[in-house]
Amino acid sequence: MSDQKYNTSKAPKPVGLYPHARKAGNLLFLSGVGPRTAGSDQNDSGVPGLKLDHNGNFEEFDFEAQVHSVFNNVKEILEASGSDWNQLVDVTVFLTNMKRDFKTFNKIYAEYFKDNQPCRTTVEISSLPTPIAIELKCVASLED
Known part of the structure; x- marks a missing residue:
């Protein structure tokens, strides 16, 4: 089985020792992906639509921008890993506030996935390692 790791400067740097994606056979497994912008640091916000005060509390919050x-x-x-949006086969969605954000997420998701409709699971979690409200875990196919 082939095994290759991928990273790209066009996405935010992982917050730990892991690649953006890893190939196994003809599948591509993405590590958890959040909304931070490429080039931002995990210690600064770098999250579109999010502004924190000096105590880390939200001053501005735009969930749509994060999605x-x-x-x-x-x-x-x-x-960057040799796949594309239409080759996604499975998406796991982690939301920190299902009650507040699920309806908005579902609406935006439908805009992006009109043609390709991968399997999807959405779960609520209490927090993520950086001040974000959403993270995705994805699996895509690769054409050999």
Whole structure:
């Protein structure tokens, strides 16, 4: 089985020792992808639509901006790894506030996935390692 790791400067740097994606056979497994912008540091916000005060509390919060940004990051990682948006086969969505954000997420998701409809699971979690409200875990196919 082939095994190759991928990273790209067009997506935010991982917050730990792991690649953006890893190939196994004809599948591409993406590590958790959040909405931080490429080039941002995990210690600064770098999250579209998010502004924190000096105590780390939200001053501004735009969940829609985070959703669009996380989809863009997934797209960049897929393309840098030899796959693309239409080859996604499974998406796991982690939301920190299902009650507040699920309806908005579902609406935006439908805009991005009109043609390709991968399997999807959405779960609520209490927090993520950086001040973000969404993270995606994706699996895509690769054409040999």
